Amino acid sequence: MIADKSKKEWIREYPKIQDLIDYKETIWLNDNIKSMDTVTDDLALTEDDILDAEARLKRFAPYIAHVFPETTDQAGIIDSTLTELTHMPKALESLFNQKVDGPLYLKQDNLLPISGSVKARGGIYEVLWFAEKIALNAGLISTEDNYIKFDSDDFKTLFSHHELVCGSTGNLGLSIGIIGAKLGFKVTIHMSLDARQWKKDLLREKGVNVVEHEDDYSKAVLQGRQDSLNDPNSYFIDDENSKTLFLGYAVAAIRLKAQLQDQNIKVDKNQPLNVYLPCGVGGGPGGIAFGLKTVFRDSVNCYFVEPTHSPCMLLGMMTDYHDRLSIQDFGLDNLTAADGLAVGRPSGFVGDLLKNLISGISTVSDTHLFEMLTAIYDTESIKLEPSALAGIYGAIQMDKSGTHIAWSTGGDMVPDDVWQDYYEMSKN
Template sequence: MEMDLTLYQDIIESLQSRKQIVWLNPKKTNEIKIDSSLIDDAEDRFNRFAPYFEEVFPETKIHNGRVESELQLIPEMQMELSILGKLYLKRDDALPISGSIKARGGIHEVLFVAEKIALEHEVVSKKDNYAIFATDAIRPLLRNYTIVVGSTGNLGLSIGIMSAILGFNVRVHMSHDAKDWKKELLRKMGVTVVEHSVDFSLAVDKGRAEASLDPTYYFIDDENSKQLFAGYAVAGRRLKQQLREQGVEISQSHPLYVYIPCGVGGGPGGVTYGLKESFGENVHCYFVEPTESPCMLLGMATGLHDQIAVNDIGLTNRTIADGLAVGRPSSFVGKQMEPLLEGIMTISDEQLCKYVRKLYKAEQIILEPSAAAGFIGPQNLKKNIHDPDATHIVWATGGSMVPKEEQANYI
């Protein structure tokens, strides 16, 4: 597609320089319009499936069948980065089942599909105990259906694991960025992994095309799915409860700053949506993207959204942060974020590795490089935010399922 990019020359040149930058969203407004019913529906579905999770995934019993992660104060890392206020790590790297933020959205959409099929075939009602999904009363039915998804890694992992355990057939189209250990883990669970020598968007296209040929195939669309988005959004409400339990006040005089790694946008977009519902103008959300893959920044800054890709301006979309290696953003999420998002930052691969090492040295926590992206947020803002009453949350997005030898390589 021919595009006249001269209107956006300044921001494009900044991105082409591959320097770490901070872009502030000029379309952010004080008028927050959130469709709470979207989050209500997802939260209710998670609650209905809680007995199933307790039955199949014993690690969820500590949260009464919730797929939830810890909010951890990290004082040693705070000292390392010289941050005022309080610094927390949202441990979605340790979410049950698939060890990444994708366990929220990906698992929610698989539950949505399983429930829809079961309700249509009248083998369950919403009043039933959903532990029935762990029995042969429903699994044979779900074996007649196939879940299809395109992924750089972690979404495929969460959808593949959840779908296979429920009884679905699963086909995961992986882009060239996906780590080998993620592919092998899926194959061990009986998932069909289709490898492509192309980037994320083309892998998604391949999955979408395959699913369109068979009515028993269900395609989970990481670029445009409202069910993924809704699953992520539940996190905002749950974070409100976690902060309350830790005695943390969030108000105009005690603001909250949240920094979330961003790939195609679904995860960080959904989380931001839920946070804005919970905290309104008292929360300030930032996305962080690799300098070679700043697709959401490029799409939002130009207003072109999914009509422009990082390759169009000469960037490679190649980064150590495999989960963030996305060249074209979600149009759905970008437009949802226009009135809500504070800004977007970029980070180099070198800096990602430095934060992985710093966090391990300070707190003995190992993250995937992509999951450490958020630490550049409070570092970038500390010159402007001299507020001892502020709370900063770096959202960790993956890491606990990484094999030990791979973790050693990260360090």
């Protein structure tokens, strides 16, 4: 039995489960989507929560600019460019015989400073939130001070008595490890089997303790959580359930609104915004989607895109069982080159919060990810890691009109030899 039903009963009630079991590319559209006005009062988080997170990031901006010179041009604000893809739509039509109805943009979180992935938004934010909390309690800072003070021996000594812990497929661990070590925290990252070696090596270079697991993401998170609970000075950053992490991602919507205005891109119900978000456990894309729905209300449609071998959020949201089901329950192997999305069990917190807000979820094969990875470099000279192509595929799967934004996840920090191997994959 799986939960309270047999596999046959699950498939009879939700026929798309058979397509998932067969690793077929699948599209699920959410019949339970509701107007934002009708669900706002029932949501666990609010617009004020997002604005509070944005204000905190602004307080830390002088510190970020000081210790990470690559952020100086943006005055310590961690954000990425919005790039129109002028040639990629033709490449997509050639590859898949499907047109994108409307302009296609890439939100280039592959270029986010400090850690080069979407996880720089949430992971870095939660570490800063925790650091601020400790410093305020210790009387070392007030919210009216210049936060450049965080780069001092007094603060580093204070933080050295605390440990940050998380479980990660790679990118979240990089974000937490880089900012945590910079502030002076002890950091332990539990890395799942699919995490890339270069990410583990980079973390160790930063002085981070990396614990390798011969199992998938869920087991790495479980071990990290258990270890952290045994130490009163340890703080566990939970990609599955953290509201703080979630809000760090949600701030992206405020930044995107300003970029759309700067580029004179109109967003309303007649010219909707369609956003396609690569999805693993759901924290990153869920936070961004929540922010987008809060800012743009019913004028934005948000879609998640997962690998065919790791469709945990689709399974959870389609059945409304969320984290009570895993893809392994149905025999899927959770093996994908899209390592950042290799998750077998989704976040129940994210699934429940967004069950009336997400427009749909689709899956994409690794073969198609590599074809698009090669195509976007050949046509736009943009280097992405496999996970980062999932959103682009969503733009042709959903067949919507309006303005399309594929959200990139990572790629800028991928070593040249590793990226070259990715590039050659679709050639072979």
